[in-house]
Amino acid sequence: MTDFPIPFEDDDLFASAGLRLTVDLTALTENWRDMARRSGAARASAVVKADAYGMGIEDAGEALYMAGARDFFVATVDEGVTLRLYAPEARIFVLSGIWPGTERRFFENDLVPVISSDEQLAFWMAVLADYGDYPCALHVDTGFNRLGLGMNDAIALADDVSRPASFAPVLVMSHLACGDDPAHTMNKRQLESFRRVSAAYEGIDASLAASAGIFLGEDYHFDLTRPGIALYGGEAVNDLANPMRPVATAEARIIQVRTVQAGETVGYGRALQLRRESRLAIASAGYADGYMRSQSSGGVPLRQAVPQGGQGFIAGQKVPIAGRITMDLTIFDITDLPENAVRAGDYVELFGKNVPVDDVARAAGTIGYEILTSMGLRHERRYVAEE
Structure with a gap:
């Protein structure tokens, strides 16, 4: 037990959620109007x-x-x-x-x-x-x-x-x-x-x-x-620039940031060996949340056919997944970001306006439909709309 008082306030569930999903209802309805015109x-x-x-x-x-x-x-x-x-x-x-x-x-x-x-x-x-x-x-x-x-x-x-x-x-x-x-x-x-x-x-x-x-x-x-x-907001036609507005933005909290030395390995199966001293951000999302293991940067069969794994977006830049995605956690390599650009408690975009859901799907060897419909129950949802 603590010996100091803890102020209890009404929880802002979205602000404190480990996983959160923002749904842009304005983009959704504009996409419907677009398809109605077409x-x-x-x-x-x-x-x-x-x-x-x-x-x-x-x-x-x-x-x-x-x-x-x-x-x-x-x-x-x-x-x-x-x-x-x-x-x-x-x-x-x-x-x-x-x-x-x-x-x-x-x-x-x-x-x-x-x-x-x-x-x-x-x-x-x-x-x-x-x-x-x-x-x-x-x-x-x-x-x-x-x-x-x-x-x-x-x-x-x-x-x-x-x-x-x-x-x-x-x-x-x-x-x-x-x-x-x-x-x-x-x-x-x-x-x-x-x-x-x-x-x-x-x-x-x-x-x-x-x-x-x-x-x-x-x-x-x-x-x-x-x-x-x-x-x-998903792609409907192959090899055609997607004209639809993105609707969903999924984010995961960074639980820890750590520095790992060159030559060390990351994650299950030692799937990634680091070639340089690296800073890694561990996020609270995994395949139990629909963030599919197949888009891991290594240690999965798909990487033999499609070399690049998935990416997140944080501090204004895309960052690669490091090693294997696990049930509840994903590691991102943030070495190329400025020092202290990412701290524990920050959020990384899994897909949304900066990482199209269909890019995530391609890295996972699937389609945007499956990514959107596979999100687990742990995403706290927020709905936004223009007045």
Whole structure:
């Protein structure tokens, strides 16, 4: 016990957090407006699955709703129930569809199931027989071979005069397999296939383009687009300068700064041997927080293919990761920064305005989607917006 008084004050959780995430809601809504403009005559929805790509479905969903989004896509019924509280008049589509035991939650929260398989379709027909008219969406596979009704089955269903009158889809949709590669021939093949499907469902909204598909041009836009990663500042198209505003900034506190002599090694497996006397900053983030081990500077298989590991940003400069990232800690080499430029308690940017999330992803051998959606529960979040 101490023999001196400790003044207790209301905690500023963000200021004192070991890990913190700043979400720029103005950038988020501006990105949505940008994608809405690029969608031309089509309406732009907002994809907020995976807790709005890690940003927080409550705050992100409400901001997008206030910006004008009226169509939303979530992955699960739980996400839809949460979003309904923040988007009261929106049309909310549940991509995983409806399953026995979830009917009440769909109806009570006015959620629209996306029907993606013969089994779901049969169950949905049985539900309609008991409950009467209720909207749904149909997901049709045009070559992705992931989810979706077969094309021939979907087209036959459109012309099936024996189908129940209460079966009334409000949307028919598909998904591009290679939209992030504008030159890929698969895009045009899927476009032609989807045109056949949408023609069979004349008068019903059609949707093919997610973020990457929007950049492919108006032929791919149909009635409704589905921007996702672009809303959150991520790259949607390969080898194209990213026009989106960064939304998330992740930071970790520096716990310790230490000087290590030339010739000594750093971290697990002695993965890095220092060639000079070095100053190292140990930050409170690791792979348990989604800061992936694969972007370590050494001691991981990926470095054999991509020599450079990840970087952070502190004191106005990018600094390299030193050695292996561990569960809760990452070491950064700050030797090239001025003496005393970094102190214990300072914060290093893991990704954000100075270290694009997709650069972090490339160093980790993955994509920005995975970095954003893999952040653990230890990030204290702050939401900022321009007045």
